[in-house]
Structures are given as C-alpha cells and as structure tokens.
Amino acid sequence: MELKDLYTETKERMEKTIHSLQSNLDTIRAGRASAKVLDRIEAEYYGTPTPINQMASIANQDARTLIITPWDRTALTPITKAIQASDLGINPQNDGTCIRLAFPALTEERRKQLSKEVSKEAEQAKIAIRQIRRDSVDKVKKMQKDNEITEDDQKDGEKKVQDIHDDYIKKIEEIAEKKSAELMEI
Numbered sequence: 001m002e003l004k005d006l007y008t009e010t011k012e013r014m015e016k017t018i019h020s021l022q023s024n025l026d027t028i029r030a031g032r033a034s035a036k037v038l039d040r041i042e043a044e045y046y047g048t049p050t051p052i053n054q055m056a057s058i059a060n061q062d063a064r065t066l067i068i069t070p071w072d073r074t075a076l077t078p079i080t081k082a083i084q085a086s087d088l089g090i091n092p093q094n095d096g097t098c099i100r101l102a103f104p105a106l107t108e109e110r111r112k113q114l115s116k117e118v119s120k121e122a123e124q125a126k127i128a129i130r131q132i133r134r135d136s137v138d139k140v141k142k143m144q145k146d147n148e149i150t151e152d153d154q155k156d157g158e159k160k161v162q163d164i165h166d167d168y169i170k171k172i173e174e175i176a177e178k179k180s181a182e183l184m185e186i
Contacts (some may be wrong), residue, residue, distance in 0.1 A: 006140065006157070010161060
C-alpha cells in the first residue's frame with residue numbers, strides 16, 4: 001500500500017462517518033414536518049418489521065403536517081401503533097385511508113433537549129474520526145517499520161493524516177452547529 005492509497009482510504013472512511021452523522025441528524029425533528037423523521041420507525045407488517053417508507057407514501061400537507069398513505073389499508077393500524085410506540089412524541093390521527101401527523105411547535109425545553117442530542121451525535125462522530133486517524137497513523141508507522149517508506153515519509157504521512165482528521169472534525173462541528181441553529185429557530 002502506498003501513502004496516497006492510505007490517504008484515500010482514510011478520507012473514504014471519514015466521509016462515511018460524516019454521511020452517517022448527517023442521516024442520524026436528519027431523523028431529529030426540527031419543528032417542521034419531514035419524512036426523514038420516520039426513517040428509523042418500523043411497523044410490524046405480516047410478521048416482519050418493515051420501514052414505514054417501504055409500505056406507504058409519505059407527503060407534506062403543509063409545513064407542520066405529514067400525510068402517510070399506506071399502499072395496503074391493512075397496514076394503517078400497525079403504522080399507527082409503531083408511530084405511537086416511537087420516541088417521536090406525536091399522536092397519529094388515523095382517518096381510515098391515511099394517517100396525519102401534526103408536528104406541534106417545539107417548546108424551549110424540547111429544543112434544548114434535541115440540541116443536546118445533536119451534540120451527542122456529533123461527539124460520537126468525532127470519536128469515530130479519531131479512531132480512523134489512529135488506525136491510519138498505525139498503518140503509516142507499520143509501513144516505516146517494514147521499510148516501505150522512510151522516516152521523513154512517516155512524519156509527512158502522520159502530518160497529512162492529522163490534517164485530514166482536522167478537516168473532518170471541522171466539518172462535523174459545522175454540521176452540528178447548523179442543526180442546533182435550525183432547532184433553536186422559532
């Protein structure tokens with residue numbers, strides 16, 4: 001393995017961490033109705049836990065209301081129960097053909113709670129990025145130990161890995177700040 005291959009692999013792994021953080025933050029609702037909040041919720045459908053977006057169409061009626069229309073009407077009850085059992089904190093209204101989810105405005109206390117959740121997610125992503133850096137630095141050291149690269153190349157390699165790490169930590173902080181700001185706006 002060459003150093004540039006190691007850098008590419010490091011960036012790819014860190015990019016996956018960023019993507020994972022982004023998708024986790026998308027499931028945290030921010031006062032507006034978003035179909036992504038339903039991504040983690042699965043309903044029991046013919047004995048199998050199935051994601052809601054695979055058994056119904058989800059549309060925004062307005063900024064604070066989602067309409068879930070199952071393709072099979074027998075799925076209305078399991079979807080309703082799954083939403084009630086979730087940590088979403090919204091009571092679904094089932095009218096026999098579709099389910100309405102009315103998102104209430106977030107209270108100040110709930111906003112702060114969700115902001116803390118965002119911080120936790122960001123910290124988990126930072127830990128993952130640090131672990132990737134540690135793995136990459138270990139590989140650089142092993143390459144030098146196996147005489148694949150010189151000592152100067154090892155130092156340059158470690159610095160380059162650290163620079164990549166710093167860029168991704170900065171990206172995580174920017175993503176978390178943006179999501180927290182979105183949560184705090186009224």
